[in-house]
Amino acid sequence: MGSATEATKDISENLLGDKKVTVVFVLGGPGSGKGTQCANIVEHYGFTHLSAGDLLRAEIKSGSENGTMIQNMIKEGKIVPSEVTIKLLQTAILENGNDKFLIDGFPRNEENRAAFERVTGIVPEFVLFFDCSEEEMERRLLGRNQGRVDDNIETIKKRFKVFVESSLPVVEHYESLGKVKRIDAAKPIPEVFEDIKVIFSSLASKGTA
Ligand SMILES: Nc1ncnc2c1ncn2[C@@H]1O[C@H](COP(=O)(O)OP(=O)(O)O)[C@@H](O)[C@H]1O
Ligand SMILES: Nc1ccn([C@H]2C[C@H](O)[C@@H](COP(=O)(O)OP(=O)(O)O)O2)c(=O)n1
Numbered sequence: 015m016g017s018a019t020e021a022t023k024d025i026s027e028n029l030l031g032d033k034k035v036t037v038v039f040v041l042g043g044p045g046s047g048k049g050t051q052c053a054n055i056v057e058h059y060g061f062t063h064l065s066a067g068d069l070l071r072a073e074i075k076s077g078s079e080n081g082t083m084i085q086n087m088i089k090e091g092k093i094v095p096s097e098v099t100i101k102l103l104q105t106a107i108l109e110n111g112n113d114k115f116l117i118d119g120f121p122r123n124e125e126n127r128a129a130f131e132r133v134t135g136i137v138p139e140f141v142l143f144f145d146c147s148e149e150e151m152e153r154r155l156l157g158r159n160q161g162r163v164d165d166n167i168e169t170i171k172k173r174f175k176v177f178v179e180s181s182l183p184v185v186e187h188y189e190s191l192g193k194v195k196r197i198d199a200a201k202p203i204p205e206v207f208e209d210i211k212v213i214f215s216s217l218a219s220k221g222t223a
């Protein structure tokens with residue numbers, strides 16, 4: 015004991031038991047196509063998709079005591095405190111037999127990132143970053159039609175601001191570590207997936223996933 019590295023490892027073993035996992039963070043602005051492409055990656059590369067937003071929406075539906083707080087924050091385009099989101103992610107990881115996870119829409123700010131690293135000890139294999147213009151993302155969100163309380167123009171503008179101010183710095187952090195694989199997400203869905211395939215096929219052939 016004594017070193018910071020050992021301390022982090024001990025905490026990680028407490029929270030995830032002995033489970034060793036491969037994690038890819040999937041980041042990008044609202045409407046950049048993260049969820050759509052995660053479904054493709056799951057189908058072809060055997061990952062399990064964990065969307066932080068989906069987990070939070072399920073928590074609202076379940077009638078949990080945090081439900082109203084989460085709902086209000088999502089409506090305002092704000093980011094839910096990391097202890098809530100991390101708990102949901104941790105449970106989902108432990109409940110799943112798989113050891114390869116795409117974590118979509120997390121970490122969305124520095125607090126998310128630092129807390130996740132601290133309490134799980136998980137370091138992502140890499141970050142898949144979906145690069146797309148706000149104009150295109152806005153068009154997609156307004157056409158998404160999933161009945162979401164945050165897919166209206168007022169909340170969308172707030173989400174874009176939060177993305178630029180809080181989420182892009184997380185991407186920059188991972189860029190400084192050489193961990194970001196950037197995708198041109200403005201292209202049509204099949205073309206975006208062709209670019210993603212190159213990345214995941216090379217991961218599979220290295221035997222790390
Ligand atoms: N490359 C693309 N071109 C056009 N529309 C797309 C593309 N990728 C996703 N979409 C559509 O845009 C909307 C948002 O996609 P989604 O995967 O939910 O994005 P995110 O999870 O990043 O918010 C959905 O209606 C989806 O069908
Ligand atoms: N790490 C996260 C992820 C999502 N949330 C909340 C705030 C986000 O605006 C909403 C919706 O997230 P979601 O990833 O589903 O949204 P998009 O797929 O990017 O459109 O959920 C959060 O508070 N913390």
Ligand SMILES: [Mg+2]
Nearest residue numbers: 048049065067
């Ligand atoms: Mg999504």
